[in-house]
Structures are given as structure tokens and as C-alpha cells.
Amino acid sequence: MKNINFLAFAMPAFFLFLFIEYKLAKRKKRPEIFNYESSVSNISIGIAERLINLFIAASFYQLYYFIYDDYRIFDIPANALIWFALILATDFVWYWYHRLGHEVNFFWAAHIVHHHSEEFNFTAAARITTFQAIIRTGFWCVLPLIGFHPTMVITMLIVHGAYSFFTHTQLIGKIKWLEYIFVTPSVHGVHHASDEKYLDKNYGDMFTFWDRLFGTFQTEEEKPKYGLTHPLKSYSFLWQHFHYYFEIYELWKRSSGFKARWKAVFGSPADMDQDIRPILEKRFLQDKAAPNQRLRFKNYLYIQLGICTLILTVFTYYFDYLENYDKIFVLSLVILTLINCGALLEQRKWIYYLEYARLAMISTYFLYEEDLIMFFFVPIAIMIFAEQLFSLSKIYQNTILQLETVE
Numbered sequence: 001m002k003n004i005n006f007l008a009f010a011m012p013a014f015f016l017f018l019f020i021e022y023k024l025a026k027r028k029k030r031p032e033i034f035n036y037e038s039s040v041s042n043i044s045i046g047i048a049e050r051l052i053n054l055f056i057a058a059s060f061y062q063l064y065y066f067i068y069d070d071y072r073i074f075d076i077p078a079n080a081l082i083w084f085a086l087i088l089a090t091d092f093v094w095y096w097y098h099r100l101g102h103e104v105n106f107f108w109a110a111h112i113v114h115h116h117s118e119e120f121n122f123t124a125a126a127r128i129t130t131f132q133a134i135i136r137t138g139f140w141c142v143l144p145l146i147g148f149h150p151t152m153v154i155t156m157l158i159v160h161g162a163y164s165f166f167t168h169t170q171l172i173g174k175i176k177w178l179e180y181i182f183v184t185p186s187v188h189g190v191h192h193a194s195d196e197k198y199l200d201k202n203y204g205d206m207f208t209f210w211d212r213l214f215g216t217f218q219t220e221e222e223k224p225k226y227g228l229t230h231p232l233k234s235y236s237f238l239w240q241h242f243h244y245y246f247e248i249y250e251l252w253k254r255s256s257g258f259k260a261r262w263k264a265v266f267g268s269p270a271d272m273d274q275d276i277r278p279i280l281e282k283r284f285l286q287d288k289a290a291p292n293q294r295l296r297f298k299n300y301l302y303i304q305l306g307i308c309t310l311i312l313t314v315f316t317y318y319f320d321y322l323e324n325y326d327k328i329f330v331l332s333l334v335i336l337t338l339i340n341c342g343a344l345l346e347q348r349k350w351i352y353y354l355e356y357a358r359l360a361m362i363s364t365y366f367l368y369e370e371d372l373i374m375f376f377f378v379p380i381a382i383m384i385f386a387e388q389l390f391s392l393s394k395i396y397q398n399t400i401l402q403l404e405t406v407e
């Protein structure tokens with residue numbers, strides 16, 4: 001029996017809360033909470049993760065069942081007390097998964113993406129990557145291994161995921177008495193800050209007592225400065241996902257001997273050589289536009305993101321009913337579009353090649369659907385002729401990549 005996926009409703013809910021947060025920020029005269037480029041970038045990363053998650057979530061769940069069925073240590077019944085124990089156990093595992101995410105290069109490479117955003121709002125909560133989801137799953141395996149039933153574990157992870165969404169906002173101020181037990185937006189805001197006293201603090205997801213117990217709790221005092229100590233300064237979709245892996249690889253290449261190489265991969269991000277990133281950015285991101293200019297043609301971006309969200313919602317809902325080739329098409333189309341959005345934000349000159357690739361992909365898909373795949377070359381030939389005749393890439397660059405100077 002095929003299933004309808006109710007997680008599809010998470011998307012409209014996300015945008016509804018985001019809309020409310022945006023309106024409230026305006027009403028409270030705090031427009032600095034939102035930044036156009038950063039919001040687009042955060043949402044793009046969230047869309048990709050939700051999309052890829054559809055393909056791999058089932059194997060995560062199978063893994064929990066496999067561990068539970070064959071290797072569980074205790075037989076734990078499901079009663080109210082056990083649910084209470086599970087909520088504490090999940091937060092304990094979360095604490096260590098999150099702390100190691102900050103203390104070990106290999107894990108930080110995935111988790112750093114969550115911390116790129118220099119804005120702290122609901123869009124920052126969406127900055128989770130598939131790499132992080134995979135690493136997290138590795139940690140969650142402890143729970144079915146102890147003997148918690150996978151259905152309980154999965155339910156609890158949804159509760160945790162929903163809770164952590166609401167801790168990414170500046171609109172709720174400090175609530176001192178609540179901090180004794182719960183992670184509040186102010187407590188998690190401290191975790192996202194780059195100020196010296198706030199670094200490596202507040203790893204808990206729902207509760208603050210693990211942080212208090214292990215000496216990593218810090219309450220908000222001065223207003224935090226959000227983002228990384230060394231900000232990324234790039235909205236490239238791919239670079240944001242992969243830059244730290246490249247940095248680790250570069251450090252590994254520069255190191256000699258087993259100990260140094262081990263440290264490059266499993267050492268502390270605090271010891272990462274800070275010269276590496278600028279060198280790599282020079283190598284991979286050469287044609288970046290001037291930083292004081294921003295994109296004028298924003299609607300094109302909004303339309304693309306809107307379509308991606310819509311596709312993701314419908315796709316999530318009907319995922320189990322689709323053929324594999326439909327799934328691969330949608331995945332490729334959305335990922336290509338997200339790369340396009342990042343390239344637009346960065347005003348990359350090569351972006352029209354991406355537009356052609358996308359058009360070729362769409363036309364090929366529809367020809368395949370209509371059993372006309374042997375004519376796949378026709379649209380491609382038309383595109384090549386059109387480019388030759390009308391210099392479309394020039395027109396594209398002049399219209400879409402128009403810049404305005406920001407004072």
C-alpha cells in the first residue's frame with residue numbers, strides 16, 4: 001500500500017511562520033532581522049535537504065528497525081515514563097552530536113552550513129544539509145540500540161526538529177526563568193553568535209541542563225553578533241555545501257605524517273589554517289561581483305524559489321506514487337534551480353549555461369513522456385541556433401544580471 005506523505009504540510013507551515021515573523025519584524029521596526037540574500041540562501045539549502053531527505057529517510061528508518069530488531073540491549077516498554085526518559089535521552093544524544101559537530105573537523109564540515117547565516121531568524125533553522133542529516137542518523141542509532149522502539153524514536157525526532165525551528169528567532173526576548181530548563185530563542189541565539197564569550201556554548205536542543213552539567217551553558221548578556229568568526233562571504237549553493245570539505249582536504253595535503261593528517265580530518269576546527277579558505281575561494285570563485293552591488297532583478301529569484309517550494313510540497317505529498325525517472329528529473333531540476341539561485345545572487349557570468357542545461361533537461365523529459373525521446377536533439381539545436389542568431393546570452397546578462405549599487 002502506497003503512502004501519502006503528510007510531511008508535505010511542513011512546507012506551507014514553514015512559510016506561514018516565516019511570513020508572520022517577517023511581518024512582526026517590520027511592525028517592531030526591526031528590518032535588520034531579515035536580509036534578502038541570506039534568506040534566499042538559507043531557504044535554498046533547506047529545500048535541497050528536504051528534497052534529498054525523501055530519497056534517504058526510508059533507509060534511515062530501516063536502519064533503526066534493523067538495530068532494534070537484532071541488537072537492542074534492553075526491552076523497553078512504551079509508557080508515559082519511558083516517553084519522558086526518551087525525550088531526555090534524545091536531548092542527551094543531541095547534545096553530544098551537536099558538540100562533536102563543533103569540535104571535530106569532519107563533523108563541522110557538515111554542521112558549519114547551519115552557522116553560515118549572519119541573520120538569526122526562522123530561515124536560519126532551514127540551513128540543514130543532507131550530510132548533517134546522515135551524521136545525525138549515525139548518532140540517533142544509539143537510541144534503538146539501547147532499546148527504544150524505532151516508532152518512538154522517529155516521533156521524538158520530529159518533536160525535536162519542530163522545537164528547534166522555533167528557537168531560531170529574535171522576536172522573543174530573553175525569558176530568564178524558562179532558561180533554567182528549556183532552550184529558548186535567546187539561549188540558541190547565543191549558540192549562533194561569534195562573540196568570544198559565546199563561542200562553543202549552548203549545544204542542547206530542548207533542555208539546558210546538559211549544557212549546565214558539562215559546563216557549556218551561557219546566558220545572553222550583550223547582544224550577540226550572529227554568524228561565523230570567519231564569515232563565508234559567498235552565497236554559492238555548491239560552495240556553501242562543500243567548502244569545508246575542500247579546506248580539510250587542503251590541510252590534509254599540506255600535512256605530513258599520520259598524526260598531522262589525522263588531525264586535519266578529526267582535529268578541532270579551532271586549529272584550521274585560516275589562510276586556506278581565501279586561497280580556495282580565489283581558485284574556485286574567481287568571477288565574483290563587487291560586494292557593494294546587489295541584484296536588481298529579484299523577482300526572477302522569487303519565482304524560482306516559489307516554484308521549487310511548490311514542486312517540493314507536491315512531490316513530498318505524492319512521492320510514493322511516482323516513477324523513478326520522475327523522481328530523478330524533479331531532483332535534478334530543483335537542484336539545478338537552487339544552484340541557479342545561488343549563482344544569481346553572486347552574479348556569475350556562466351549562469352546562462354545553466355539556463356540552457358535546465359531547458360534541455362525539461363524538454364528532454366517531456367519528449368520522453370510523450371514517447372518522442374528520439375527527437376531530444378531538436379530543442380537543443382533550436383537553442384544553439386537561437387543563441388547564434390540573437391546572442392541570447394548577452395541579452396540575458398544585460399537583463400537578469402543587472403546590478404544596482406548599494407550605498
Ligand SMILES: [Zn+2]
Binds near residue numbers: 114
Ligand atoms: Zn551548532
Ligand SMILES: [Zn+2]
Binds near residue numbers: 114124168188192
Ligand atoms: Zn541553530
